[in-house]
Amino acid sequence: FYSARMGxxxxxxxxxxxxxxxxxxxxxxxxxxxxxxxxLDVRTQEEYDQGHIDGAVCFPNEDILPELPLPFEKDxxxxxxxxxxxxxxxxxxxxxxxxxxxxADFGGIQNWPYETTTD
Numbered sequence: 557f558y559s560a561r562m563g564x565x566x567x568x569x570x571x572x573x574x575x576x577x578x579x580x581x582x583x584x585x586x587x588x589x590x591x592x593x594x595x596l597d598v599r600t601q602e603e604y605d606q607g608h609i610d611g612a613v614c615f616p617n618e619d620i621l622p623e624l625p626l627p628f629e630k631d632x633x634x635x636x637x638x639x640x641x642x643x644x645x646x647x648x649x650x651x652x653x654x655x656x657x658x659x660a661d662f663g664g665i666q667n668w669p670y671e672t673t674t675d
Contacts, residue, residue, distance in 0.1 A: 575651070575652045575660060576659075576660045576661070577645075577660070577661050578660050578662040579662065580668045582662065583635050584670060586635060586660065592633070593632075593633035593634070594613060594628055594632055594633065594635070595609055595612040595635050595637075596612070596615055596634050596635065596636045597614050597637060597638070598616060598620070598638050599614070599616065599617075599639055599643065599665075601614055606674065607665070607674050608665070608672060608673065608674075609637070609665065609668060609672055609673075610673045610675075617638065617643040617644075617650075620650050620651065622650075626651075628656070630656050631656075633660070634651060634660070635660050636659060636661045636662070637661070637662050637663060637664060637665055637668070638663075638664055639664050639665055639666060640663070640664040640666055641663035641664040644662070644663060644664065645661055648660070
């Protein structure tokens with residue numbers, strides 16, 4: 557069962573509810589393996605502008621609402637992150653509840669050891 561509790565005790569991969577938890581390395585591998593995957597940054601526009609993972613789309617967690625479906629097919633691979641992992645866990649659960657079947661949360665950009673951009 558995928559829980560939306562405030563913090564996760566471990567970044568160990570979990571599955572359930574149509575979404576999974578990945579490490580930063582696993583997320584990077586998935587992005588390299590599937591160029592069609594959508595990298596979803598669920599922080600605010602201001603946070604995104606200060607630095608984000610190259611290729612990420614800013615879609616703030618608070619804007620993910622069941623009555624406003626995202627412009628992606630339900631089976632599109634969605635890789636979700638935020639600053640620390642709380643909002644990405646929440647967003648991944650909301651997306652799964654909305655019927656998105658290929659959602660992976662890889663936590664926070666603060667744990668992303670690779671390059672970021674402000675472009």
